[in-house]
Amino acid sequence: MKKFAVILSGCGVFDGAEIQEAVLTLLAIDKLGATYQCFAPDMLQYHVLDHLTGKEMPEKRNVLIESARIARGKIEPLDRFKAGEFDALVFPGGFGCAKNLSTWAYEGDRCTVLPSVEKAVMAMFEAKKPIGAMCIAPVILAKLFKGSNFTTGDDTSSGSFIRKMGNKFTPADHGEVVIDRVRNLFTTPCYMLDATISQIAEGTENLVREMLKTA
Amino acid sequence: MKKFAVILSGCGVFDGAEIQEAVLTLLAIDKLGATYQCFAPDMLQYHVLDHLTGKEMPEKRNVLIESARIARGKIEPLDRFKAGEFDALVFPGGFGCAKNLSTWAYEGDRCTVLPSVEKAVMAMFEAKKPIGAMCIAPVILAKLFKGSNFTTGDDTSSGSFIRKMGNKFTPADHGEVVIDRVRNLFTTPCYMLDATISQIAEGTENLVREMLKTA
Numbered sequence: 110m111k112k113f114a115v116i117l118s119g120c121g122v123f124d125g126a127e128i129q130e131a132v133l134t135l136l137a138i139d140k141l142g143a144t145y146q147c148f149a150p151d152m153l154q155y156h157v158l159d160h161l162t163g164k165e166m167p168e169k170r171n172v173l174i175e176s177a178r179i180a181r182g183k184i185e186p187l188d189r190f191k192a193g194e195f196d197a198l199v200f201p202g203g204f205g206c207a208k209n210l211s212t213w214a215y216e217g218d219r220c221t222v223l224p225s226v227e228k229a230v231m232a233m234f235e236a237k238k239p240i241g242a243m244c245i246a247p248v249i250l251a252k253l254f255k256g257s258n259f260t261t262g263d264d265t266s267s268g269s270f271i272r273k274m275g276n277k278f279t280p281a282d283h284g285e286v287v288i289d290r291v292r293n294l295f296t297t298p299c300y301m302l303d304a305t306i307s308q309i310a311e312g313t314e315n316l317v318r319e320m321l322k323t324a
Numbered sequence: 325m326k327k328f329a330v331i332l333s334g335c336g337v338f339d340g341a342e343i344q345e346a347v348l349t350l351l352a353i354d355k356l357g358a359t360y361q362c363f364a365p366d367m368l369q370y371h372v373l374d375h376l377t378g379k380e381m382p383e384k385r386n387v388l389i390e391s392a393r394i395a396r397g398k399i400e401p402l403d404r405f406k407a408g409e410f411d412a413l414v415f416p417g418g419f420g421c422a423k424n425l426s427t428w429a430y431e432g433d434r435c436t437v438l439p440s441v442e443k444a445v446m447a448m449f450e451a452k453k454p455i456g457a458m459c460i461a462p463v464i465l466a467k468l469f470k471g472s473n474f475t476t477g478d479d480t481s482s483g484s485f486i487r488k489m490g491n492k493f494t495p496a497d498h499g500e501v502v503i504d505r506v507r508n509l510f511t512t513p514c515y516m517l518d519a520t521i522s523q524i525a526e527g528t529e530n531l532v533r534e535m536l537k538t539a
Contacts, residue, residue: 120335120343121393128335128394132347132521139522160392161399168383177375178336179343181515184376300396306347307354 111143111196111324113317116187116229117176118149118205122300123158125172127203130243130299131179133310134201137317143324146195147184149176150225155208155215172209187225192232196324199317202244202299213248218273222252234292239320241295243312250294251276260287262298284311286319295320326358326411326539328532331402331441332391333364333420337515338373340387342418345458345514346394348525349416352532358539361410362399364391365440370423370430387424402440407447411539414532417459417514428463433488437467449507454535456510458527465509466491475502477513499526501534510535 115134119125138145151173157166177184192198200206207214211222222230230253233240242250247259248267255275261267268278279287283304286297297312298304304312330349334340341364353360366388372381392399407413415421422429426437437445445468448455457465462474466486475496476482483493494502498519501512512527513519519527 122396125393127396128343129347129350129396132344133351135344136348136521136525139520140525159389160395160397161389163397174374174376178340180375181337181342181344182375182378305354306351310351310355 111321112194113138113143113145113197113199114190114195115145115147116149116198116200116210116226117147117179117184118203118209119154119172120175120178121160122203123160123163124154124156124208125175125203125205126179126201127244127300128179129306129309130203130313131201133313134199134317137314141317141321143321147176147180148187148190149173149184150209150223151186172205187229190229192229192236192238195238197239197241197320198229198233199241199320200243200246200249202246204245206246207248211249211252213270218270220252222249227253237293239293239295239323241316241320243297243316244299244301247271247296254292254294257289257292257294258287259296260298262301264301283308284315286315288319293323326536327409328353328358328360328412328414329405329410330360330362331364331413331415331425331444332362332394332399333418333424334369334387335390335393336375337418338375338378339369339371339423340390340418340420341394341416342459342515343394344521344524345418345528346416348528349414349532352529355529356532356536358536362391362395363402363405364388364399365424365438366401387420402444405444407444407451407453410453412454412456412535413444413448414456414535415458415461415464417461419460421461422463426464426467428485433485435467437464442468452508454508454510454538456531456535458512458531459514459516462486462511469507469509472507472509473502473504474511475513477516479516498523499530501530503534508538
């Protein structure tokens with residue numbers, strides 16, 4: 110059975126992992142006959158947002174502890190990730206990818222990628238294993254690779270960043286997967302587009318299915 | 325299109341709504357051609373648990389605000405629920421059902437059900453509309469009804485409570501739905517059994533499909 114590492118970035122679309130994308134990624138992996146292990150960095154979130162009002166809350170939360178809510182406690186700190194133990198690596202979306210796993214949301218073109226995330230991605234890339242990213246998560250890959258091809262749906266802001274980093278931006282519709290066959294990188298828009306939850310399930314399943322072909 | 329009200333009890337299996345069950349309930353509703361609106365009570369959670377260690381955290385969180393993470397902000401306070409606007413009512417599981425929506429987890433047989441939850445359930449019942457509950461959520465219905473028939477999988481503790489409240493407890497396996505056709509009540513085990521995420525998707529879909537037949 111092929112084994113996926115799923116990197117979570119918190120628990121909630123505005124300050125962490127997009128919950129529906131994360132759950133539907135796990136469902137797609139299980140449904141298509143593979144297994145998964147969740148990971149998240151053991152660090153404080155950039156901030157905590159009230160998901161009802163969008164306002165910042167005077168709290169501190171830990172990315173690993175909050176991500177554990179999605180994984181029902183079955184999660185490992187990202188620094189324990191070993192590429193040799195996995196066949197594929199995937200990032201569900203959510204602003205946690207742009208606030209916790211990278212600094213794109215508040216540093217834009219000058220953003221950095223969390224060292225443990227960069228290490229995991231590059232180890233999988235060097236082993237020629239598939240790496241997937243949905244929603245806003247492709248900004249992480251766009252910062253780490255050049256001459257590649259990514260989608261974040263029809264979003265102009267992340268699309269412009271992807272191009273500035275020396276990559277091609279390909280607009281994509283619901284459920285479509287943009288594939289860089291040279292580097293084995295897979296991206297799909299999910300909630301970067303206004304979508305129904307069934308469209309998210311379709312996107313995550315298409316992404317995982319394409320990744321499994323090269324895993 | 326049939327419209328479901330989905331009552332959430334926080335965000336995380338140990339102190340709130342079971343995230344995977346909640347998301348897969350929304351997916352099942354959308355996939356089967358109905359629509360949904362999420363609700364949660366605007367109140368403090370009973371407590372906050374670290375989902376990595378299981379230990380209590382010295383924090384306070386609000387059930388509605390945390391539930392909004394699952395619903396991507398599209399959620400209403402439960403006291404705004406109007407039975408006339410919906411065709412069906414469903415409770416995903418998670419200990420939030422037994423700690424926030426009712427006090428079953430810490431008061432057992434002497435537990436109470438949150439007034440806004442009781443009001444919503446009884447209004448739907450009086451309108452002869454289907455009510456569904458998964459995982460541990462059937463303890464709420466068991467407290468409010470007598471002579472009914474419920475499942476919580478093979479769990480002896482909640483099974484014994486269901487019987488003490490004057491109802492029948494029917495053990496059930498993955499994906500099975502126990503139906504009380506007289507009262508239009510639907511229950512399924514989900515994570516009360518050791519399950520894969522695909523089995524949860526099957527359970528939520530079977531529950532929603534059965535509910536839609538009478539909605």
